[in-house]
Amino acid sequence: MNVVTLVGSIRKESLNMKIAKFMQDRYKDKFDMQILNIDILPFYNQDDENNPPQVVKDFKREIANADAVIIVTPEYNWSIPGVLKNALDWASRVEKVLVNKPVFPLGASQGVLGTIRAQLHLRDILSSTGIQARILPPGGNEVLINLAGQKVDVETDMLTDQTTIEFLDSKIDTFIEFINS
Numbered sequence: 001m002n003v004v005t006l007v008g009s010i011r012k013e014s015l016n017m018k019i020a021k022f023m024q025d026r027y028k029d030k031f032d033m034q035i036l037n038i039d040i041l042p043f044y045n046q047d048d049e050n051n052p053p054q055v056v057k058d059f060k061r062e063i064a065n066a067d068a069v070i071i072v073t074p075e076y077n078w079s080i081p082g083v084l085k086n087a088l089d090w091a092s093r094v095e096k097v098l099v100n101k102p103v104f105p106l107g108a109s110q111g112v113l114g115t116i117r118a119q120l121h122l123r124d125i126l127s128s129t130g131i132q133a134r135i136l137p138p139g140g141n142e143v144l145i146n147l148a149g150q151k152v153d154v155e156t157d158m159l160t161d162q163t164t165i166e167f168l169d170s171k172i173d174t175f176i177e178f179i180n181s
């Protein structure tokens, strides 16, 4: 199984990126997970959507060829970061590569609410006309990693909180069943 991952933070020490890399390693026997580089995408411009730059073509092809998408994102000002919205905007036009694509949205923040507002907003965006993703249903499947600075070891970059790891393990299995259903 081939999964691509979008990470909503592009800073070097991103906790969300560390969690994505942790997942890439931990679930390597379940699927191949490629983390796409969204910070090289130019700002979406409708003038260019029919003949976008090569990096956009490559990005869209990676999504089109994937069995599923995992999105790991922080919350910025009660929503998703602009860099992630930009990537989703490119994906939503002309060849609509996210239509019917299984998507598992999750995220981590340093606050207590664990990206809940961003996740709700992201689910709205993923349901829009140009995207129409097949989103993992929310009931019981929302992985909201709060207080993430205490759950990721800065020395090893590993997610270390056992309760979070076990919950994530079970939700990854749920997502694989969802992809195959």
Ligand SMILES: Cc1cc2nc3c(=O)[nH]c(=O)nc-3n(C[C@H](O)[C@H](O)[C@H](O)COP(=O)(O)O)c2cc1C
Pocket: 009, 010, 011, 013, 014, 015, 016, 017, 074, 075, 076, 077, 078, 079, 108, 109, 110, 111, 112, 113, 114, 115
């Ligand atoms: C521009 C900006 C806006 C933020 N807004 C929120 C917010 O609305 N809710 C929240 O819980 N955390 C917010 N934060 C804090 C992030 O949760 C925290 O910086 C987190 O570590 C970012 O994820 P990262 O480590 O993957 O970069 C914000 C941070 C920044 C830089």
